Amino acid sequence: MGLFSKDIRTMEDLHLHVLQDIYYAEQQILKSLDDMVEKATNRELIAALKSHRAETETRISRLEQAFELLGQKAKATSCPAIDGILKEAKDILGDVEDKAALDAALIAASQAVEHYEITRYGALVAWSKQLGNAAVATLLATTLKEEKETDKKLSALAEKTVNVKAAE
16 A cells, blocks of 8 residues: 555544554664664764664664554555665665765765654654544654654764765
């Protein structure tokens, strides 16, 4: 069922579908983070990616709590958007020979993922509130805040260290 599928008839259907979509996305992100850690050379970036891996595990648990609060079984639905973002990242990372430039590419790829997550969690928080699911909204708002903070940290790391070194 795609985001604009005729199987989505109500706001509740849409909300559940996007929750399943981000559940899948978080699982795929978790799988890709180990490869990213392996390729990174900047110590701060490695630490940030390892931290993000632990945070992603927590986010998956939070999503499972959200499904439970909605009386639904936690279920993932394939997400072509995150698959495309992760495939593009993998392709780019395979082409970069300069290690400093590779670290810059890793940050850019990570931020593409973050921006996708921010859009999904933002919509889910708003829809949860609209549908009267305050507990779900609160749970997902915590994740949304973390995603935004991660994006800011990655930007700071890129601007102060990684991009500077890559441009030398």
